[in-house]
Amino acid sequence: MRVRATSRAVAVVERAKLHRSGGLTVTIGTGCCESTAPFLYEDFWPGPDQEAVGEVAGVTVFAPEYLRRSYPGDEGVVLDVNEEFGESLSIETEFGVRLVLRGADFDSTTEPERCVVPAPASTADRPRAVVGEMPEALRRAHMR
Amino acid sequence: MADFQLFIDGEYCDAASGETFTTSDPATNEAIGEVAKADRSDAVRAVEAARRAFDEGPWPRMTGPERAAKLRKVVELIGSKAEKLAEMEARDGGGTIKKATFADIPGSQSAFEWFARCAEDEADEVELPGSPFPPSQNWVSYEPHGVCTGIIPWNFPFIMAAWKIAPAIAAGNTTVIKPASYTSISALMLGEVFQEADLPPGVVNIVAGPGGTVGEELAANPLVDKTAFTGSTEVGRRIMQLASGTVKPVTLELGGKSANIVLDDADLDLAAAAVLFGTFFHNGQVCESGTRALVHRSVYDEFLSLLVDRAGKMVVGNQLDFNTDLGPLVSRGQAETIERYVALGRDEVGEPVCGGGRPEGLAEGLVAENFYTPTIFAGVDNKAKIAQEEIFGPVLCVIPFDTDEEAVAIANDSIYGLGGGVQSSNFERARKVAAGMRTGTVWINDYHMISPERPFGGYKQSGIGRELGTQGYNAYRQAKHIHANPGGTRDNYMHFSALSPNI
Numbered sequence: 350m351r352v353r354a355t356s357r358a359v360a361v362v363e364r365a366k367l368h369r370s371g372g373l374t375v376t377i378g379t380g381c382c383e384s385t386a387p388f389l390y391e392d393f394w395p396g397p398d399q400e401a402v403g404e405v406a407g408v409t410v411f412a413p414e415y416l417r418r419s420y421p422g423d424e425g426v427v428l429d430v431n432e433e434f435g436e437s438l439s440i441e442t443e444f445g446v447r448l449v450l451r452g453a454d455f456d457s458t459t460e461p462e463r464c465v466v467p468a469p470a471s472t473a474d475r476p477r478a479v480v481g482e483m484p485e486a487l488r489r490a491h492m493r
Numbered sequence: 494m495a496d497f498q499l500f501i502d503g504e505y506c507d508a509a510s511g512e513t514f515t516t517s518d519p520a521t522n523e524a525i526g527e528v529a530k531a532d533r534s535d536a537v538r539a540v541e542a543a544r545r546a547f548d549e550g551p552w553p554r555m556t557g558p559e560r561a562a563k564l565r566k567v568v569e570l571i572g573s574k575a576e577k578l579a580e581m582e583a584r585d586g587g588g589t590i591k592k593a594t595f596a597d598i599p600g601s602q603s604a605f606e607w608f609a610r611c612a613e614d615e616a617d618e619v620e621l622p623g624s625p626f627p628p629s630q631n632w633v634s635y636e637p638h639g640v641c642t643g644i645i646p647w648n649f650p651f652i653m654a655a656w657k658i659a660p661a662i663a664a665g666n667t668t669v670i671k672p673a674s675y676t677s678i679s680a681l682m683l684g685e686v687f688q689e690a691d692l693p694p695g696v697v698n699i700v701a702g703p704g705g706t707v708g709e710e711l712a713a714n715p716l717v718d719k720t721a722f723t724g725s726t727e728v729g730r731r732i733m734q735l736a737s738g739t740v741k742p743v744t745l746e747l748g749g750k751s752a753n754i755v756l757d758d759a760d761l762d763l764a765a766a767a768v769l770f771g772t773f774f775h776n777g778q779v780c781e782s783g784t785r786a787l788v789h790r791s792v793y794d795e796f797l798s799l800l801v802d803r804a805g806k807m808v809v810g811n812q813l814d815f816n817t818d819l820g821p822l823v824s825r826g827q828a829e830t831i832e833r834y835v836a837l838g839r840d841e842v843g844e845p846v847c848g849g850g851r852p853e854g855l856a857e858g859l860v861a862e863n864f865y866t867p868t869i870f871a872g873v874d875n876k877a878k879i880a881q882e883e884i885f886g887p888v889l890c891v892i893p894f895d896t897d898e899e900a901v902a903i904a905n906d907s908i909y910g911l912g913g914g915v916q917s918s919n920f921e922r923a924r925k926v927a928a929g930m931r932t933g934t935v936w937i938n939d940y941h942m943i944s945p946e947r948p949f950g951g952y953k954q955s956g957i958g959r960e961l962g963t964q965g966y967n968a969y970r971q972a973k974h975i976h977a978n979p980g981g982t983r984d985n986y987m988h989f990s991a992l993s994p995n996i
Contacts, residue, residue, distance in 0.1 A: 378727020380748020380909070380954070381780050382646045382673075384830045385882045388727050394734060415908055419878045431826040434514060434674045434703065436647060437728050438712070438735075442674070442703040445514065449826060452833050477521070477858075479580055479590055481815035487595045 350417045351425035351453075352377075352403030352410050358428040358448060362406035365389055365440045373440070375410040375428070377402070377450070385416065387428050387448040388439045425453040496526030497677060499535060499701065500684030502542035503694025508702070509534050516678060519587040519821040519863050520812055528677050531702030536669070536710035539698035543640040543667040544716045546695025553637050553665040557612035564609035564663055566690040568602045574686070575599075578679055580813070582651050586676040587821040587863075588775050589812045593651075597679075600943075601655035604961070607945030608663035611966040621974070627987045630977045635970040637665035638742070639718035642711035644704070644732070645680065646724045647673035647823050648778045648885075654680040656960050657721055658697055664969040666719075669698040671708055675823050677701035704728070715739045719969070722746070723780070726908075726954050733957075744958040744968050746780065746950055748883045749911030752904035753783030753940065754926060756897070756917040757791045763938065764916035765799040771914055771940035772889040773807060773867050776819050778827070780955075781912025783940055785873075785880055787900045790893045797871055797891060801847045804867040804889075809852040811859060819887060821863040831865050831886035838870050838879040838888070846871045848887070875903045883909070897922070901929035910952030914940045933959075 354362075365373060371392040376399065379385040387410070398414040405428055420426065428448055435447025495513045498505040506529070507513075513527040531539075547553055552560070571578065579593035588597070621631040643657030650672050661668045672680035680699055687697045700707055708728075712720050712735035721744040722732045729745040736743050753771050755764045771783030788796050812820025822828045828851075835849055848868030851861045865887055873880050873890040880890045894900040904913060910932040917923035917938070927935040933951045936942055943949055948962035958968055983989050 376727060378725065378730065380726030380729075380883050381724050382648060382778070382885060383725035383727065384834070384885045386725070386727070386830075388731065390731055393731070396730065415881070419876075419881060431829070433824055433826050435826065436673050436675065436704055437725060438704040438708045438731050440705045442705040445703075447826065449830070450833070452836055476584075477518075477811070477813055479813045479815075480811065483591065483594050483815060487591065 350402045350412055350420040351423045352405070352428060353425055354405040354428040355430070357430040359406045361430050361441045361444065361446060361448060362389060362408050364444060366406070366408075368443070369440060373408045375405060375408055375448070377410065377412040377416060377426075379416065383437055386437070386450060388437060389441055389448060390438070391440060427451040427453060495529035497528045497681045497701075499529045499531055499539070500681060500687075500697070500699040501535070501539045502698065503688065503692075505684060508532065509538070514674065516585055516675070518584050519824055520859050522860050522863070525585060525678065528681070528701050531700040531707050533706045533710050535700055535702065536671075536707045537714065539669045539700045540640060540642070540711070540714050540716050542695040542698055543669050546693060547637075547639050547667040550667075550693045550695060552662070552667060552693050552696045555665070557615070557617060560663055560665065561609035561612040563690055563692055564605045564612065564659065567686055568605045568609070570686045570689050571598065571602050571605070574682075578651065578682060581682065582679045583812050583820070585678045586647060586650060587812055587823050589817050589820050591815050591817070592775055597649060597651045600652045604652070604655040604945045605659045607961070608659040608966060611660070611963065612663040615963060615966060627978055627985055629979075632975050634973045634975055635967070636973055638969060638971055639666060640716060641666045641668050641719045641721065641969060642717050643668060643670045643720070644708050644711060644722045644724065645670065645672055647675040648775065648780075650676040651679040651683075653723055654683055654699075656723075658683070660960070660966050660969045662692075662696055664966060666969055667696045669700065669711055669717075671704075671711055672699065672701055674701065674703065709735060712736050713738055717741060719743070721960075729956065744960065745956040746960055747911070747954060747956045749780050749782070749909045749951065749955050750785060750881065750883050750907045751781055751783045751909070751912035751914075751932065752785045752787050752907075752930070753914035754900045754904060754916065755786060755788045755792070755796060756900075756915065756919070756922065756926070757789035758918045758922070759792070759916040760918055761792060761796050761799060765796065765803060767914060767916055767938065767940045768800060768889070769803055769807075773804070773819060773887050774941055776822055776865070777887040778823065778885050779941070781934065781941065783912065783914050784884065784889055785875070785904075786889055786891045787894050787903055788891055789900075790895050793893045797846065800869060800889070800891070804847045804869055807867050809864055809866060810855055819864075819867065821860070822865060822886065825863050827886065828863050828865055831884060831888060834879055834882070834884045834886070834888060835868060838877070841877045841879065842870045842873050845869055875906055881907065897926050901926060905929075905931050908954045911955035912936070
């Protein structure tokens with residue numbers, strides 16, 4: 350497994366280093382709402398099956414054995430940044446952004462718009478209305 | 494002032510910093526409103542309010558039936574606001590109005606109702622056998638932990654809030670809840686319900702804000718006695734680490750990559766519905782989704798045709814329309830994650846037999862980039878990335894097998910063990926297959942049927958402990974053993990025999 354980072358990801362990690370006094374670690378983990386994603390933690394204890402697979406802004410990136418097996422040899426992923434507030438306990442959520450994984454062919458210099466979420470317009474004066482009504486069969490089958 | 498404020502110590506308030514963040518409808522990217530953005534100081538304020546309510550307030554000193562009466566009031570009040578809550582839930586998170594109406598709101602009411610019953614029916618004290626020497630009476634007293642925090646995910650924000658709040662307060666604890674930033678609104682609206690139900694201030698506190706600060710504080714703060722989390726495995730690992738500083742018990746409900754096994758004797762028509770519902774309900778953004786369909790080779794082709802035919806008929810579009818099956822993903826970022834996995838699938842497995850892109854022909858105003866079509870990959874090797882990693886989107890891997898033993902082995906070849914299904918017309922055979930699956934819940938001839946009366950949780954890296962059921966109630970209670978010696982004479986004490994007779 351080979352990990353690269355975009356300049357945006359490097360900048361986010363550099364910013365986190367200024368906000369936290371402890372040692373930083375990036376761990377690539379998995380599951381549920383996050384899917385497989387990078388997590389930036391302070392004073393983190395890597396698990397026994399985690400090994401270093403790269404470095405971003407001087408911070409070591411760890412990945413567990415089962416993920417390393419899925420990305421053998423030089424098969425890579427790219428650490429990038431999504432300009433949306435994200436979930437998780439990852440430090441950069443404090444800045445309203447989220448580190449994400451991209452495919453190895455991702456080139457942030459040629460796809461700068463991909464991560465930009467358009468500024469939302471207000472719907473306060475014209476909210477969309479609910480359409481239709483609950484199907485009869487579901488009325489008697491409310492999930493308990 | 495924020496449109497949706499924090500709920501601390503019985504009152505709505507802005508964040509101390511005055512900061513807000515915009516929450517938007519993922520179907521259109523249009524703003525719904527400004528949410529107060531808590532920081533670490535707000536989280537501490539909420540924890541301190543919960544601590545005061547526990548140490549000095551009436552709630553933990555009320556009887557179980559008295560607390561149950563308050564929970565039933567909450568059930569009634571949620572019912573009176575059901576339509577508005579359902580609409581906000583669908584608008585904020587992208588789940589369909591159908592899901593919000595038949596699952597999220599009534600499911601939350603059921604959780605409060607069930608834990609009200611637990612508060613009434615589960616004994617606070619249980620007598621234990623005594624001993625002849627030294628003579629004693631013994632009993633276990635079940636007591637609340639104290640301040641319990643809960644961090645909840647974006648996929649079922651309202652029902653997950655209920656799953657964390659209801660058992661905690663039913664057992665006499667006080668709570669601080671952090672909803673996910675994508676979907677904070679409905680949980681924050683619960684504050685109004687607790688005010689109207691006249692819960693004492695500080696019993697329930699709700700703070701929205703970044704996980705990196707607010708979430709971290711709720712897991713680590715030394716005034717907190719227990720923490721519970723639903724979400725990703727990696728965050729669960731981090732929460733365990735943060736909680737370990739003061740040795741807090743944790744309840745974790747984490748990721749999954751569940752297998753839905755279709756045996757060769759299954760009614761294929763019904764089984765196809767179970768697989769499609771098991772996978773594509775709420776766009777596959779469900780921890781226990783059955784995203785690996787293991788299909789017996791003798792019925793594989795016929796079954797795959799059924800799946801592809803029906804998946805293609807699913808309606809993708811406006812989540813506020815009762816005719817819609819799949820609304821938008823929760824965010825553009827989530828849609829991009831799915832796009833990345835579908836690209837990996839194309840590399841590893843080949844072209845999907847269904848879906849594999851953004852929908853066409855959406856109604857005007859809907860942002861296609863935030864939607865994804867129901868996608869099926871056929872002939873998938875269970876070692877493939879798309880079969881091993883949780884995608885959390887509408888992507889199904891269909892995997893053939895030849896024997897029941899092989900199906901169980903494939904199902905168990907995962908770091909997860911949260912849900913699973915067996916579709917079969919032979920009950921005993923299905924039961925045997927279910928017994929072999931290392932997972933927290935198995936549905937036979939069904940899927941996603943979760944109820945507050947039945948425990949829910951994971952094996953392996955899918956979590957620790959159980960929510961719901963009596964197990965979920967007792968997770969919020971400490972067991973204190975009391976040994977009572979009747980006293981009276983020195984002959985009744987063992988320590989006079991164990992130590993020097995002169996003491």
